[in-house]
Amino acid sequence: MESTISSSDQLSVIDASIARLTAELEDLRVRxxxxxxxxxxxxxxxxxxxxxxxxxxxxxxxxxxxxxxxxxxxxxxxxxxxxxxxxxxxxxxxxxxxxxxxxxxxxxxxxxxxxxxxxxxxRSEPTDEEDEEYMWEAIACESQRVKSLDIQRNSGGSDEFVWPLGLPWNPAPILEFLRMEVTDDDLPVAGLLMLDHSSLLFAGHTPRLRHLELTNLLIPWSSSILTANITTLKLTWSDHISRPAISPGTPTEFFRALDQMPSLETLDIFQLFNPEMNTFRSDDIVALPKIKQFTLKGITKQCTVILKHLSVPPTACLSLIPLQLDSQTGIEPLSQTSHLPGVLRMIRALHKAWIRHGEACRGTHWGAYFCFFRLKPGGCIQLRPIVPKCNKELEENTEPGTLMLHLPEELSLQILPSKYVHFIDIVEDTLTSKSNRASLVRHIFNYFPKTVHICLRDSFTHTAFMEHIKAHAFDPPAPENDSNVNTPEADNSPSEPSHTNDEATPPAPEADNPPSTDPQAPRTNNNFDNLTILSLQGVKFKVPNSNSNSDDTTDRIDVEDLLAFLRMRSERGKRLMQLRLSKTHDLKEEDVERLRACVDDLEWTQATSTA
Known part of the structure; x- marks a missing residue:
């Protein structure tokens, strides 16, 4: 009698086989x-x-x-x-x-x-009320282990969306990084938001906070989160904001807050202070001994007052963005030569804050001079100061910091004591028209007669340089009794001034009486008598009998013109010490040897072909 297996039993057998095979298959996958x-x-x-x-x-x-x-x-x-x-x-x-x-x-x-x-x-925008409440309650509950908090959102016109006032906040004992940015489109009308209840940020207890960054949002200078451990403080506004008309406190509170943060290494302040800052006076100087990067953006007069009450090391890198306040348009960059006196006062205050020892060094004003000039894209200039070697703040073999100055060229050139600038570096600028760039480069050459090292990184600066030397450098040298001839004082190393007569009256900073920047004004020493190093990066040379279009030939120089300049210098006993030609285009090897014969040292590299 045959046994019969029910359908349910058959399904059970099949299911068991499937389970066994599935387990084997999973094991095979793992293996x-x-x-x-x-x-x-x-x-x-x-x-x-x-x-x-x-x-x-x-x-x-x-x-x-x-x-x-x-x-x-x-x-x-x-x-x-x-x-x-x-x-x-x-x-x-x-x-x-x-x-x-x-x-x-x-x-x-x-x-x-x-x-x-x-x-x-x-990063989310304020949405559902329940979701919003959950988010803030979760952060408040987890505040004991929050090490970094980064908030970037639209405030909806209220700082409650950035930091709600109604929730109980616990201390944040390990918080090290706090960044809060408001991204509202209507901020140009509403102005910056003031976080008046900043004392409630983590109950005012953030003992390990080192990085504090606020954008379009201010906190009072008296806030308890501005502690002595902070190394980075950035209080800035977006470029599109025209009227950031909220003050975070009085000048006294501002300087007191900085004085309580001696560990600051990076300080960015884009602010308009209340009118009291314009007339603030104090005998106290706030020292920032560890500062490395300092950016100050604000009304020129207020920047001057701030710098008068600060002391920063000569190794610090500074950036100054002076502004003007217009009742109709709000704040704008300086644009008129009438602002020159205010800019000069700001620069003098900068020197006292930056190179304080230099002003008192043997009664001279060496701290007021710059030896390095770099024109960066967008018209911004970068400067390096002359620091007396007797300055004890600058350790041996340590380079001084630099100054980034955001001014139109008609103002920036007038504040510089031109005879002490010995290094010109012009970086490629794609924001300026070709004609304006060439004109500006020629203008700079006219202004700095004592140049020792010229570095040009743009093809239009190369052609402007060659046009300049063809127009001026081949003139006969000035007579020895001419006032334009270098004096022994002017020939001294900029970083090590001589003092042959300690009782002599020290030279006043040339910035107090700037030379004319009129292109038609009398030029001095345009044949670059002091030039010892010439660096041309990415230079393009003309190709004889080429079929290049006109646009391509306008930014090329003739190797014969460069050779004529070098030979002229050799004949006058002022042979160039070094010629640096990097990433050159269409320079023949025989021309390389001709150039090498005219200088003490030639560094030459050819541009890599992109074909």
Whole structure:
């Protein structure tokens, strides 16, 4: 008698076979994956790969994309998932793109990281009220382990969206980085937002805060979060804001706040202070001994007052952006020569703050001179000061800092004592028209007669230089008794001034009586008698009998003109010490040898072909 198996029993047998085969298949997959090269990577390498994938997707405005990196690193295979779930750093970066996403990250950072430090970023706009409340409550609850907080969002016209007032805030004992940026389009009308309740930021207890950066948002100078440990303080506004008319406090509070932050290394201040700053006077000088980068943007007179009450080391790199206040248009860059007296006062205050020892050095004013001039794109100039070698603040073999000055050239040239500038460096500028660039370069050559080293990095500066020397350098040298001939004092090294007569009256800074910048004004020493090094980068030479179009030939120089200049200098006993031609175009090897014979040293490289 044949046994019969019911349908249910047959299904059970089949299901059991499927389960067994599925388990075997899964085991085969695991064994197969173990032979894959990626599975042999150390856990540390796998973790770095996962971190790269996370950072690629992090902060996405689309919540679905924010989830994508999690799926890529933990939903591929078992070994990847285990490696991801065991990584403490992978879950330490929290974004509030959606409540569910943030909750997952917070839970895993708590479970995997054992309650370790987290970095929080907020990029979303104010949306649902419940989601907004959850976000701030979560941050408040986790404040004990927040190490970094980066907020960038539209405020909706109220600082409540940047930092709500109604929630209880706990201290943040390990917070080191805090950045808050308001991105409202209507800020030019509304002005900057003032975070008056800044004392409630983490209950005013952020003992380890080192980096504080606020954009379009101010806090009072008396805020308790401005602690002695801060090394970076940036209080700035966006370029499109024309009327940032809110003051964060009195001048006394401002200088007191800086005095309480002696560890500052980076300080960016873009602010309009209240009218009291224009007339503020104090005998106290606030020293910033560790400052490395200092950017100051504001009304010229207020910048002057601030600099008069500060002291920074000569190694600091400074950036000055003086502005004018117009009742109709708001704040604007300086644009008129009538602003020159105010700019000169600001520069003198800068020298006293920057090279304080230089002013008192043997009664001279060497700290008021610059030896380095660089024209950067957009018209910004970079300067390096002359620091007396007796200045004890500058250690041996340590270079002084630089000054970035954001002024139109008609103002910037007039503040410089031209005879002490011995290095001119002009960087390529694609923002200015060709004719204006060439005119400006020729103007600079006219202004700095004592140049020792010229570095030109743009083809139009090369042609402007050659036009200049053809027009002026081949003139006979001036008589020895001519007032334009270099005096022994002028020939001294700019960094080591001589003092042959200590009782002599020190030379007043030329910035007090600037030479004329009129292109038609009498020129002095245009044949570059002091020039010892000429650097031309990316220089293009004319090709004889070429069919190049006119646009291409206008930015090329003739090698014969350069040879004539070098030979003329040799004949006059002023042979060039070094000629640097880098990334040259269409310079023949025989011409290289002809140039080499006219200078003491020639450095030459050819441009790499892009074909």
């Amino acid at each position: 197969r994956n173990s032979y894959a090269p990626v599975s042999k990577l150390p856990p540390e390498i796998m973790e770095n790969i996962f971190l790269f994938r996370r950072d690629d997707h992090y902060g996405s405005n689309n919540p679905s994309n924010a989830w994508q990196w999690i799926q890529e690193v933990s939903h591929v295979c078992r070994s990847w998932r285990l490696a991801a779930l065991q990584s403490r750093e992978l879950w330490s970066r929290v974004s509030f793109e959606s409540p569910e996403y943030a909750e997952l990250l917070l839970n895993r950072s708590e479970r995997v990281g054992g309650g370790g430090p987290i970095s929080v970023e907020i």
